[in-house]
Amino acid sequence: MKQVVQNYKSGELAVLDVPVPGCKPGGVLVRTAYSLISTGTELMKVSEAGMSMLGKARSRPDQVAKVMQSVATNGMPATYRKVMGKLDSYTPLGYSLCGVVEQVGAGIDEVKAGDLVACAGNEHALHAELNWVPKNLFAPVPDGLAPRHAAFGTVGSIAMQGVRRGEPQLGDVALVIGLGLIGQLVAQLLTASGVRVVGVDPDPVRCGLAERLGAAACGDPASAAVETTVAELTDGHGVDQVYLAAGGTGNQPVELAARLCRDRGRVVDIGKCRLDLPWNAYYEKELDVRFSRSYGPGRYDPEYELQGRDYPIGYVRWTERRNLACFLDLMARGRVDVEPLVSHIADFDDAVETYRSLKDGDLKAVAVLFRYPEPAQEKQKKGEAAPPAVAVPAVKRRGGQVRTPSGAARSPVRLAFVGAGNYATSMLLPHLAQREGVELSTVVTTTALSAANAKRKFGFTGATTDLDAVLGDTSVDAVFVVTRHSSHAELTKRALRAGKAVFVEKPLALSEDELAGVLDTVEESGNDRLQVGFNRRFAPMLGEARKRFGARTGPASLRYLVNAGRLRHGSWYLQQGTEGSRFAGEGGHFIDTAGWLLQADPVSVYAVATAGNEDLQVVLRYPDGSTATISYVTTGPAGFPKETLDLVADGRALRLDDFVRASVFADGGAGRKRWVSSRLPKARDKGQEAELAAFVRAVRSGGPMPVPLESLVATTTATLAVRASLVGGAPVTLTAAR
Template identity: 85%
Template structure:
C-alpha cells in the first residue's frame, strides 16, 4: 500500500510503498476515502524537518533536554547513535480521516465490514491507504454525512474539546485568536452554543471567512477596531473566554487575551503558541488559564487508546471517542459546516507535491483533503451540472433596441387563466406597450383574448408571429411541456422572450435553450420568477439590511390539493408540481441570500408532491422549502422567515412583513392587511424597460439557469436519498 512519510533528518517527503497492516483484535482495518491535512500542525512538522540541526534543537527544547539526560546516562557516542538513528528514519504524517471498514477484529461488535467510520490518532489515522484503528479511536459516520466532511472528525474533536474547556454559557462573548482550521471550527461551535464570537487574525481573508461562519466581528489582533468591537459587545467589561488557536513564537496572543478579557475570565490554550504570561495583567484580573489536551480525555492514555478501556460516562462525560461522535453528529445535523474550509482537494497520488506547494506558499489553504483511489468502495456523491452560459457572439441578429418613445410591440403565445388574470391586466393599460398578436391552439380562445385585451390580431400560426419583424417580445404562457421548445424557437427568431416558469422540465430541455442562445447570440430571456419583484418583500429586504454571517431561511408553501382532472397532475407530460412551480421559491430564496445554491437535498413520501427541500449556499447559508399539498385551504399559501446576524425577516403571504432586531420589532410593513402583490407588475415593468432600452435583463441568465437546474435536481435527490451537488461551470 501507499503511505506518506517524512525523513526528519533530511526533510524528504515521499509516497512510499509499505506493507499493509494486519487487523488485530480490538480494532478495525480501514481503507481510507479522505484524509485531512492539518495545515497548522502538519506543516509545522514539515517545516521543522527542513531546518538545520541547530534549528531543530531550538524548535524542540523538550527533545534537547532528553538528549542531555541521555548523554549523562549513556554517554555521548551511544546518545549520538540513538539520536541519528531516530532522525534518519521515516515518520508518518496525518491524524484525521474517514474510510470504509475492510475487516473487523476480534471483540468489535459496533461496526461491520462496509461501514463508514471517522478515525483519529497520529499512529492510526495516517495518510495511508489502509490503517488499523483501535476501538476508541474511531466512530461510525451518521447516515447522510459525506465522507469528505467526516474526515474533519479528529480536528473537529480538538476544537470541541477546547470549547468544552472554556465552559461557555448562553449569552457569553468569546474571543478566538487565530482563525486557521481549528479557530474556524471553534468559531462555529461557539456560535452554535449561543455565544457571540469575535475573531482575531492578521489575515483579512480568514477574518471574512469567520464572519461568514458565525462570528459577529473580526479584525487584526492589534487593531483599535477589534478592541472597539469587544467593548461594544461586552459593555466595556471584556470577553468571558479567550480561545488561543494560534501558533508561532509571538507572545502577542496571550497579551491580547489579558487585555480583552473580563475580570476572572478564562483563557484556553488550544494551539501551540508562546505562553510567557504577563504576570501583572493576569494576576490583576485573576484570569483562569486552562489547557485543552488534544481530542479529549483518553488522549495519551495507552489503556484507553490501545487497549480499548473506556472511561465510565458517569465519571467522564466527554471522552476522546465521544467527542469524535459528537462532532460527527453536529456535522450531520448542519450545526457545523466544513465545506467552506476546504481550500483544495488533491488526489492521494499527488500528496508529496501538495505538501511542497503548501510549504512553499504556492497553495494557501485553511484545509486540504487527500482523495483516495475509488477502490475504497466509496461512491461519488450524486451531482447535477449547472450549464454554463457562454458569452453571446457579436454580429448576429439581436432583439431590437427601441427608442425611449417607441412602444414595445408584444405577442402572446397562450392565453390561459394565468395570462389573462395575472399578466395581461397589467399590460393592457400601460402606455408604451402595444399588444400585437395573440397565438393560441384554438381559434375561439384567441378571439376571446383579442376582444378582452385589445390585441391587434389573433392567430393560431406561431411561425407568422416569429417571422414578424415588428414583434419585439414574445410571451410564452402555455403548458409546461411546451415552454422550452417555444422559448428556443423565439430566441432563434431574435425575439426578447418572457417565459412563465418553468423554463424547462428536463436537463436536455435546458441545454436546448442554452444552445439556442449560443447559436443566435440572443440572450434576451426572462423567466416569470416574480416574487423577487414583490414590493413588500423588497422593502423588507431593504429594512433587514446587508448580511455579515450565514443565514437560515424557512419557506412554507401551502400549495393545497388539485382538482381531479387538472393538467398539473399529468406528470408524464407536464412534470411534477414542484418541477413546475418550485422555481418560484428557489429563486426567491436565492435572491434573498444573494447567491445560487451549491447543493440540494429532498425528502418526501411517494408521489413526489409533498416535499422538504434543503438548499445549501456558498457562504454556509441554508434554505428549507416545505412544499405541502395536504394543508388546509384557509391557511396562507406562503410564509417565509429569514434569520441572520441576530435579526429576523418575516413575510406573511405577501400581505404583511416585519423585521425584528433583538427583542424589539424594528420595522413592520403595515399594521393593516394590504392587497397581495407578488410582483407581477414590477417584473413586467423591468422586462419591458430592458426590451425598450436594450439594457440587461432583470435577472442574469446564469441565475435563471442555476435556479432551473436546482429545481430539476430535486428529482435526482429524491431518487438517490442523498444530497446532490450542483456542479458549477468553471
C-alpha cells in the same frame, strides 16, 4: 500500500510503498477515502524537518535535555546511534480521516465490514491507504454525512475539547485568536452554543470566512476595531473567554487576551502558542489560564487508546471517542458547516507536491484534503501486486529427550526480525547489518512504516506484517523476537514449531504457565535452538575481569546495584497488567550475569520491596553457599551510574563500574590492585555484538546454542520467583517453584 512519510533528518517527503498493517484484535482495518491535512500541526513538523541540526535542537530543547542525559548514562556512541537512528527514519504524517471498514478484529461488534467510520490518532489515522485503528479512536459516520466532511472529525474534536475547557454559557461573548482551521471550527462551535464570537486574525480572507459562518465580527489584531467591538458587545467588561488558536513565536496573543478578557475570565490555549504571560495583567484580573489537551479525555492513555478501556460516562462525560461522535453528529445535523473551509482537494498520489505548495506559500489554504482511489481500483491493484501465498509447512513433532541438531554449515545465515523498535534498531541490527555471512531476510512489524524503515536502513530483503509467511519461508534460518514482553512466549513457540532457531529478547516468559508452554513446545517439536538476549555475560570487559579473577575454592558474595531510574509517563513498561513488572521484564539480565559469574544456577530467591514495589532487594542463594544481592532501584539520581557490581571471594574482589571500567583486587604484600581495565569514557560495550556473533555461529554450524537451555530456564524461573516471594513474604525454593 502507499503512505505519506517524512525523514526528519533530511526533510525528505515521500509517498512510500509499505506493508499492509495487520488487523489486530480490538480494532478495525480501514481503507481511507479522505484524510485531512492539519495545516497547523503538520506544516510545523514539515518546517522543523527542513531546519539544520542546530535549528532542530533550538526548536526542541526538551529533546536536547534527554539526549544529554542519555550521553551521561549510556555513553556517546550508543546515544549517537540511537539519536541518528530516530532522526534518519521515516515518520508518518496525518491524524484525521474517514474511510471504509475493510476488516474487523476480534472484540469489535459495533461496526462491520463496509461501514463508513471517522478515525483519529497520529499513529492510527495516517495519510495511508490502509490503517489499523483501535476501538476508542473511531466512530461510525451518521447517514447522509459526506466522507470528505467526516474526515474533519479529529480536528473538530480538538476544537470541541477546547470549547469544553472554556465552559461557555448561553449569552457569553468569546474572543477567538487565530482563524486557521482550529479557530474556524471553535468559532462555529461557540456560535452553535449560543455564544457571540469575535475573531482575530491578520488575514482578511479568514476573517471574512468566519463572519460568513456566524461570527459577530472579526478583524486584524492590531486594529482598534476589534477592541471597540468587544466593548460594545460586553458593555465594556470584556469577553468571558479567550480561545488561543494561534501559532508563531510572538507573545501578542496572550497580551491581547489579557486586554480584552473580563475580570476572572478564562483563557484557553488550544494550539501551540507562546505563553509568556504578562504577570500584572493576568494577576490584576485573576485570569483563569487553561490548557486543552488534544481530542479530550483518554488522549495519551494507552489503556484507553490501545486497549479499548472506556471511562464510565457517569464520571467522564466527554471522552475522545464521544467528542468525535458528537462532532460528526453536529455536522450531520447542519449545526457545523465544514464545506466552506475546504480550500483544496488533492489526489493522494500528489501528496508530496501538495505539502511543498503549502510550505512554500503557493497554496493558501484553511483545510486541504487528500482524496484516495476508489476501493475497487485499489483491490484490483493490490491483487496484481500481491506475492503468492506461502503455506506454513507442517512441523514434525516428537517426544522424548530433546537433542541439539547438528548439520552442515550454511552461509549466509538468513535472519528474520519480528519487531523493529528502538532496541532492535539501535542495539541489534547495526551489528548484524554489516556482519559477513549474514543476510537480513524479512522484517515483520504490526505497523507498516516501521517495517519499511527497517528495510531501508538495514537492507532487509523484504518487509511485511504477515508473520505466517515468514515462519513458512524455509529459507529463513533464525527468527529474532524483539517485540513487547507479553508476546515473547507465544511468538517463540510459533517460531520453534516452524523449525527455526530463535533469538528472543528478555524476558522469555512472564509467567510459569508461559514458560511451561515454551518447554512443552521444545519437547514436542524436538527444537531447542533457543537463545534469550542476556547479553551482559558476553561483555568483553566483564569476561576479561572474570578471567583475571580466576577460579574460586570457597563461596562468594556478590552485590549488584542497578540504578534503573524512573520511566517517562506513558511508557509501555508501566502497563504491568499486560507487560509484567519492570523487574520481570529486565531483571533476568542481572540474575543471568550473577549466575554466569558464580558459574551456578540459584536454588532460592528472597525479595523485599519498598512501598509501591518501586525499589527491590533480591537475594539469591547458590548450591555452594554463595549469595548474590541485586538492588534494583528506580528512585536514584539520573546522573549516578546505572550498573555497579562487586564480587568478593577467597581474598579477591572484582569490581565493575557501569561497563566503563573493571578491576580486580587480590591479597598481596601491599594489598594493591592486581588488574585494572583500560577506561572507555565514550562507550559501554554490554556484549550485544559478541552475543550476536555467538548466536550466528551456532546457527551456521548447527552446534550448541551459546547459553544452555537449562541456564535460560533457571534464570527465567528465578526472575518469576521474585514476584512469588514478594507476595508470600518468604524465600522461594526454585525446585518447588518450577
